[in-house]
Amino acid sequence: MSGGLVLADISAGYGAVQVLHGINLNVEDGSITAVVGANGAGKTTLLRTITGQVRPTAGTIRLGNGADLSRVPVEDMVRHGVALVPEGRxxxxxxxxxxxxxxxxxxxxxxxxxxxxxxxxxxxxxxxxxxxxxxxxxxxxxxxxxxxxxxxxxxxPSLLLLDEPSLGLAPKVTAQILGMLRRLRDDTGLTVLLIEQNVRSALAVADHGVVLNLGRVVASRPAAELAGDTDLRHTYLGF
Incomplete structure (x- = not known):
């Protein structure tokens, strides 16, 4: 079962309020992809859309094996190899x-x-x-x-989704938890999509980084490259 994930032109929101605007995202099988951004960037809505808690108004969400996640009920996600660790644990x-x-x-x-x-x-x-x-x-x-x-x-699971796993944790514990994600990727080939506000830690552990701003992807590059882009960090990530 492939753990890859592809979002194509995803738009979503709550009632008349559109939060996500034409999101394109490719999570490669066996990789860790970190989605980062400030509060209100749309990170949690993105995760809720992937897991079926919010239904997209446009676009497609497919696993690497071609399965259309946008048609899968929330309670059946696990049978498609998708597991979620929600914010707040x-x-x-x-x-x-x-x-x-x-x-x-x-x-x-x-x-x-x-x-x-x-x-x-x-x-x-x-x-x-x-x-x-x-x-x-x-x-x-x-x-x-x-x-x-x-x-x-x-x-x-073949695809693990995490929403703000470092929230409320000490830096040492955060490093330990995120380090385990790398170990799982290396040892089992697990694919991870990490939604995280702790940008430094997220980009340090990830293979690929995606920056969201006001519901749009403003950058999608290798994580180390994003971490080294001073202008982008100052503009969108606050450090």
Missing amino acids: GVITELTVEENLRLGGLWRQDRKAATAVLADMYDLFEPLARRRKAAGHQLSGGERQMLALGRALMAA
Whole structure:
């Protein structure tokens, strides 16, 4: 199953308010693409449109295998290999770490495979292995982000979508979380679309960077090239 993603001329919004204007975006299979921009740039609306929470008014959204995501119900995204880690982490605080993780693999028919993936999550996120019986509300912010990421990975996605994973985290924890994305890309070929306001960290981990401004793509280049463009950074990214 290909993890690539192609958006062609996507427009979307809320009622009469159009937020996205003709977005073209190509997320290559096995890569990390970071979408960055200031508040109000349209980053979260873009992610909601990809996942079907907002329906586009124009354009197409296709996976690398040709599947048309714009026609897929939200609840069926996981069966197409798409997993989302929403802003705010979305951990069910009343459940334990292990219960949250198992919830992410519920759709899988093969119980043995789900158990094997659970073991993989504990290998990847060692702090969760130590706290597997702890309730979600007992975890630190970094541990909750690891848990949200682990739960999404329990579905064995080919495309992982993350909305502001560094929000509220200390710089050291942010570096650890984003570093795990590179490890996953390198070890498993996972494709990642990262929506992030922490521009420096996002571009440091990404292969490709896309800058949004007022719902339009103003730059799409290799991440290192974007990070080195002083004029563009000052104009659109604030540093």
